Amino acid sequence: MEITNKLIKHYLRNVLFINGNSYAGKSTMVKMIADKFNLIHCGENYNCVPEGITNPEKYPNLCYFQTMKDWQEFINRTPEEYDNWIKATSHELIEFEISYLISISHSQRTIVDTNIPVDILREIADYNQVAIMLTHPSISVGNFFNRNDDKPFFLEHINKSKNPEKTMSNFLACMERVNNRQYYNEFKDTGFFTIERKDTQTDTKQETLEILAKHFGLID
DSSP: OOOOHHHHHHHTTTEEEEEEOTTSSHHHHHHHHHHHHTOEEEOTTOOOSOTTOOOTTTOTTTTHHHHSSOHHHHHTSOHHHHHHHHHHHHHHHHHHHHHHHHHHHSSSOEEEEOOOOHHHHHHHSOGGGEEEEEEOHHHHHHTGGGSSSSHHHHHHHHHTSSSHHHHHHHHHHHHHHHTOHHHHHHHHTSSSEEEEEOOSSSOOHHHHHHHHHHHTTSOO
């Protein structure tokens, strides 16, 4: 059985997507817009994979945390291995994310901090359903450990490694790889509505919210 992108697009008509690179403010905007306009909120890494459905044979990247030896293996992968894992995981998630979004958005508008690749978004969503949020790659990497989500956890395991300095250098190289200039330019050239965070010191959240809300048609 095959479901056409045209049909998927019809059932995703109530979904707003924000994609982009790290430290651009995606998670903050998704939450603020959801709260202000009473939308269903799907934040970063929301759980759209039903328990017991995946297996390492078909979804090796989604199941990586089940099959890895330990967290030292995770933080000591090469930048190329880390980059390939991120991209492969995003592709394995597509069918789960789309199915989940269809199931929850049929009666209420939904906003999602998504990793669905832009070439797929172009097929399943209209222009005014998608926004790309960017910041310069140097800001993405330089501020990686300034966030309060899972970064303290990574720091803990980096400090437990046999050579913390070498492990930290490798881990930052991984972050540089997945936030490199090429990927930044690819996001910038998608043709989707794009907003770039250039000032990380001034609080521009309300201004950004208004810009995105107008783009999404939530306000005039």
